[in-house]
Amino acid sequence: MELKHDTIERIIREALAQMSAQGIAGAGLSVEAPASNMSVEAPASGKPPQRDPFLVSIGVSNRHIHLSRTDMDALFGPGSQLTRKKAMKQPGQFAAEETVTLKGRKGSLTKVRVLGPLRKETQIEVSVADGFTLGITPPLRMSGHLDDTPGVEIIGPQGSVTRDRGVIVALRHIHMPPETAASLGLRNGEEVDVEVGGERGGVLRKVVVRAAEASAYEMHIDVEEANALCLKNDDLVRIRKI
Numbered sequence: 255m256e257l258k259h260d261t262i263e264r265i266i267r268e269a270l271a272q273m274s275a276q277g278i279a280g281a282g283l284s285v286e287a288p289a290s291n292m293s294v295e296a297p298a299s300g301k302p303p304q305r306d307p308f309l310v311s312i313g314v315s316n317r318h319i320h321l322s323r324t325d326m327d328a329l330f331g332p333g334s335q336l337t338r339k340k341a342m343k344q345p346g347q348f349a350a351e352e353t354v355t356l357k358g359r360k361g362s363l364t365k366v367r368v369l370g371p372l373r374k375e376t377q378i379e380v381s382v383a384d385g386f387t388l389g390i391t392p393p394l395r396m397s398g399h400l401d402d403t404p405g406v407e408i409i410g411p412q413g414s415v416t417r418d419r420g421v422i423v424a425l426r427h428i429h430m431p432p433e434t435a436a437s438l439g440l441r442n443g444e445e446v447d448v449e450v451g452g453e454r455g456g457v458l459r460k461v462v463v464r465a466a467e468a469s470a471y472e473m474h475i476d477v478e479e480a481n482a483l484c485l486k487n488d489d490l491v492r493i494r495k496i
Contacts, residue, residue: 329410
């Protein structure tokens with residue numbers, strides 16, 4: 255026998271009334287009759303899902319050079335200024351239109367991009383393979399740590415200079431504001447592991463935390479590291495504390 259919907263609803267209501275009379279409802283049990291449309295919806299929170307704070311975007315760094323004022327004058331002319339080409343994620347930093355040639359004892363690298371603004375001392379950042387091309391062995395270093403590094407000749411449109419130091423392979427690192435570091439339980443200079451997903455994923459070890467004011471949350475790797483793991487700009491990877 256097929257029961258109609260109103261008959262089912264009447265039976266349920268009578269059962270509820272009987273249960274209430276026996277004190278079952280007062281024992282902490284709550285029973286509700288089904289709504290007539292038989293649909294149940296979860297309440298919407300109205301808030302977007304929170305991103306994992308340990309996820310950080312990738313910035314892939316190709317070979318480039320930071321120039322001092324003295325070397326800028328020698329390469330591009332006295333009083334010359336860098337021409338802004340593209341802003342970078344780190345506040346105040348940009349890629350310039352200007353490029354130079356690097357010349358080593360074995361070979362040269364052309365169209366090496368100048369990054370601004372100018373610095374106190376010239377610094378050249380290349381890959382391991384670039385070092386082979388130039389005939390030098392630049393060490394793995396953090397930016398600004400230039401003691402015991404090799405030099406190279408730098409050639410610009412208005413002249414050239416030969417630096418006796420300043421060429422490095424940059425250590426992979428993560429820029430972040432101090433408040434971000436604190437929220438993640440990290441300290442400036444600390445080393446972390448970073449997990450990379452995808453078909454060529456893996457774990458990058460000895461990634462240095464660089465916590466400083468006026469920093470954007472971003473991990474920097476060079477082109478060799480990016481190619482090895484099939485990473486590109488703005489891909490997300492995950493920090494894993496050691």
